[in-house]
Amino acid sequence: MKNAKISNAVIKRLPRYRRYLIELRKKGVEKISSKEFSNLIGYTASQIRQDLNNFGGFGQQGYGYSVDGLYQEISAILGLDKEYRMVIMGAGNLGQAIAKYTHFHKQGFKVYGVFEVKQDLIGQKLAGIEIMDYEDIVEFVEEEAIDIGIICVSQENAQEVADRLCFAGVKGIWNFAPIDIEVPKHVALENVHLSDSLHSLAYHMNDIQKREQLNKEKEKEETN
Amino acid sequence: MKNAKISNAVIKRLPRYRRYLIELRKKGVEKISSKEFSNLIGYTASQIRQDLNNFGGFGQQGYGYSVDGLYQEISAILGLDKEYRMVIMGAGNLGQAIAKYTHFHKQGFKVYGVFEVKQDLIGQKLAGIEIMDYEDIVEFVEEEAIDIGIICVSQENAQEVADRLCFAGVKGIWNFAPIDIEVPKHVALENVHLSDSLHSLAYHMNDIQKREQLNKEKEKEETN
DNA sequence: TAGATTGTTAATCGATTAACAATC
DNA sequence: TAGATTGTTAATCGATTAACAATC
Numbered sequence: 001m002k003n004a005k006i007s008n009a010v011i012k013r014l015p016r017y018r019r020y021l022i023e024l025r026k027k028g029v030e031k032i033s034s035k036e037f038s039n040l041i042g043y044t045a046s047q048i049r050q051d052l053n054n055f056g057g058f059g060q061q062g063y064g065y066s067v068d069g070l071y072q073e074i075s076a077i078l079g080l081d082k083e084y085r086m087v088i089m090g091a092g093n094l095g096q097a098i099a100k101y102t103h104f105h106k107q108g109f110k111v112y113g114v115f116e117v118k119q120d121l122i123g124q125k126l127a128g129i130e131i132m133d134y135e136d137i138v139e140f141v142e143e144e145a146i147d148i149g150i151i152c153v154s155q156e157n158a159q160e161v162a163d164r165l166c167f168a169g170v171k172g173i174w175n176f177a178p179i180d181i182e183v184p185k186h187v188a189l190e191n192v193h194l195s196d197s198l199h200s201l202a203y204h205m206n207d208i209q210k211r212e213q214l215n216k217e218k219e220k221e222e223t224n
Numbered sequence: 225m226k227n228a229k230i231s232n233a234v235i236k237r238l239p240r241y242r243r244y245l246i247e248l249r250k251k252g253v254e255k256i257s258s259k260e261f262s263n264l265i266g267y268t269a270s271q272i273r274q275d276l277n278n279f280g281g282f283g284q285q286g287y288g289y290s291v292d293g294l295y296q297e298i299s300a301i302l303g304l305d306k307e308y309r310m311v312i313m314g315a316g317n318l319g320q321a322i323a324k325y326t327h328f329h330k331q332g333f334k335v336y337g338v339f340e341v342k343q344d345l346i347g348q349k350l351a352g353i354e355i356m357d358y359e360d361i362v363e364f365v366e367e368e369a370i371d372i373g374i375i376c377v378s379q380e381n382a383q384e385v386a387d388r389l390c391f392a393g394v395k396g397i398w399n400f401a402p403i404d405i406e407v408p409k410h411v412a413l414e415n416v417h418l419s420d421s422l423h424s425l426a427y428h429m430n431d432i433q434k435r436e437q438l439n440k441e442k443e444k445e446e447t448n
Numbered sequence: 449t450a451g452a453t454t455g456t457t458a459a460t461c462g463a464t465t466a467a468c469a470a471t472c
Numbered sequence: 473t474a475g476a477t478t479g480t481t482a483a484t485c486g487a488t489t490a491a492c493a494a495t496c
Contacts, residue, residue, distance in 0.1 A: 003438060009487070011427050015420035019402070033453060045453095046489050053455060061454040064496040078423045079430035099323030102403070109422060118408045144294065147429070172429040174422065178243070178327070186436065188423050188428035193318035196239035197414050198333060203235050204373065204397040204412035212410065214227060233463070257477060269477095270465050277479060283480040286472045 003087075010051050014074055016041065017051075022069040033064035083108045086148040086174075087141065089161045091116040091131050094176055095152035097128040112144055141168035151175045234275050237419040238298055240265065241275075245295040257288035307332045310372040310398075311365065313385045315348075316341040317354050318400055319376035336368055358385075365392035375399045 020041050024032060036047040037184075052058050052065075058073050059065045076079055086104075088095045091114050098104075099114055114126055117134045124131050132140065140146065149165035151158050151173060158177035165173060172188040175181055176196045248256060258269040265272070276282050276289075281287045282297050299305055310328075312319045315338050321327075324340055338350055341358045348355045356364065364370065373389035375382050375397060382401035389397060396412040399405055402419045420442050 003435070006387070006431075007239075007487075008266065011424055015226055015417070015423040016404070018423070019404075019420075035453080044489060046491095047487090049454065050456090050488075055422070057455060059454050060496060061494070062452045064453065075265040081422060082426075082430075084426065089336070093321045093324040096315045104422060107419065107422075111448070124357040148425070153260050169301065171433070174425055179242075186432055188432055190425035190428070191237070192416070192418065192421055194416065195327065195331065196236070196243075197416055198328060199239040199242070199304060200235055201372070201396050201398055201412055201414035202303040202306075202308065203301065204414070206306075207230075207411055208412055209395070211227070231463075259477080268465060270461090270467095273478065274464075274480090281479065283478050284472060285470070286476045288477065 004054075006054050010054055013043070013051060014078055017048075018071065018074045018078070020073065020081075021067055024067045024123065025071060027198050029067050031064045032067055032070075034059070036064070041142055083110060084147045085145060086150055087137070087165075087170075088114045088129075088133075088150045088152055089137070089144050089165070090114075090152035090154075091118070091121050092152060095150075096126055098150060098152065109148070111150075112146065113140055115140075137164060138168040141165065141170060146170055148172045148174060151177050151181070153177060155179045165181065227276075230268075230278050237267065237275060238302055240297045241272075242295065242302070242304075245291055245298065248291045249295060253291050255288045256291055256294075258283070260288070298441070304332065307334060308371045309369060310335050310374055311361070311370050311389075311394075312338045312353075312374045312376055313361070313389070314338075314376035314378075315345050315350065315377060318388060319374075320350055322374060322376065323353050333372070335374075336370065337364055337413055339364075357430055361388055362392040365389065372396045372398060375401050375405070377401060379403045 016207045020037070024040075032040075034048045037043075037048050038045040043051075049059070051112050052070075055077055056075070058070055086109055088099055088111055091099075095114060099111055105111070108117075111129055114129055114131045115134045115137050116122055116131050121131050141149075146168075147170060149162075149170045151161055151165075153161050155177050158179050160174065161183050162173055162175070162183055166183055166187050170187065172190070173181070173183055173193045175189065176194070178193055180191070181189070183189045238265050244261070248264075258262075261272050262265075262269040269274075273283070274293075279297070279301055282294055287304045310333055312335055315323075319338060323335055329335070335353055338353055338355045339358045339361050340346055340355050340374055345355050346357050349435070363374075370392075371394060373386075373394045373396075375385055375389075379383050379401050382399065383405050386397055386399070386405045386407060390411050391409055394411065396414070397405070397407055399413065399415045400418070402417055404415070408414045
């Protein structure tokens with residue numbers, strides 16, 4: 001159990017557990033059973049227990065789980081008890097928005113620089129963070145011990161930027177470019193494909209409408 | 225086969241297929257077999273054929289799939305042959321970035337208004353789009369036949385904004401607030417939980433490091 | 449001790465992969 | 473016709489759910 005590979009399905013649920021635990025803590029709830037948690041979060045009690053037991057026995061038979069204890073455990077599993085040093089690649093709209101978005105900063109994910117190729121942007125400041133020359137990225141990552149590179153450049157440049165970041169030694173890449181980039185296996189990669197997400201939304205909207213249409217037609221037939 | 229519910233795993237792969245087909249088309253490739261496509265995209269040939277056959281027989285035995293034909297089919301399945309009328313809720317950093325991001329506009333997802341409660345922002349323009357009073361959202365959605373509401377407000381206000389949008393009659397909600405909102409079942413919902421994504425990245429970074437550490441220790445032991 | 453709820457094993461379900469007959 | 477590759481059925485794999493003994 002100690003170093004078995006955990007399935008990605010489980011990992012993707014952890015941040016969600018954590019969000020609900022934060023809310024419970026705010027409300028002053030001290031303990032919760034897997035059944036109560038199930039009613040709240042919508043996963044089965046069985047799945048909750050199964051998920052948590054991948055990492056250890058955090059509960060207590062006959063009692064349940066300590067809300068704060070579980071929150072601490074999940075935070076540690078995700079590595080949120082550490083700080084992360086980040087750079088943003090690309091000072092376009094998305095890069096700027098992320099630089100300004102304080103939400104991540106509060107959670108220990110801190111932006112130390114924004115990198116650009118456009119000479120007119122270099123030297124300016126974004127929410128107190130300097131925009132620097134893309135040419136200086138490797139040196140910066142090494143000297144500032146940067147952990148994460150956030151890719152906010154165009155599809156065309158994303159792979160080259162990723163290569164440069166990996167060469168410089170980042171441990172993780174958060175990719176917002178609408179393309180599948182490749183990274184060496186010792187670098188973690190997380191994609192945020194916004195277009196894909198929007199396309200998926202479009203599908204579901206149309207699917208709902210198509211089903212409503214079909215139901216109406218069926219009702220009509222039954223009336224006849 | 226015609227109106228069977230398609231699993232979400234399949235739907236999530238469709239935009240990715242489509243992206244690769246666009247690239248192939250750009251390169252002038254006219255036909256592709258499931259095996260060639262597999263090498264390119266990284267899914268098994270079997271899965272590709274299985275996925276596509278949920279919607280119909282788009283291929284031809286002994287030949288393969290027409291790149292352009294398949295692109296058209298998948299676009300139609302996703303509903304990308306239509307236009308979508310959108311509003312952005314919240315003119316903060318994220319709302320502003322999305323308003324300015326032209327990528328979606330080019331794909332037929334058009335923003336017709338940004339809504340805010342902060343009086344000092346109302347009346348201003350963002351990339352040519354007017355910032356309007358949140359109080360006027362219901363009327364606007366009805367009059368302008370808005371399809372999609374994009375939620376870029378704080379966690380605290382997200383549910384109330386979603387309720388208002390659903391009441392006004394949007395068909396889909398694209399939620400960027402870091403909270404699980406609830407919508408009636410006739411409204412499609414797609415979440416972009418950026419924090420969750422970042423937390424998942426943190427996990428994988430730490431997991432890689434832990435494994436490297438373990439390997440090193442094991443090697444040491446073997447040398448002794 | 450009795451009741452509650454976990455941790456864990458076993459059963460089920462769904463999704464992916466393999467195999468192959470159909471057919472271009 | 474022979475070769476290639478699909479569409480589809482069957483087998484496998486992994487993830488979810490159910491069941492229950494362990495234990496607080």
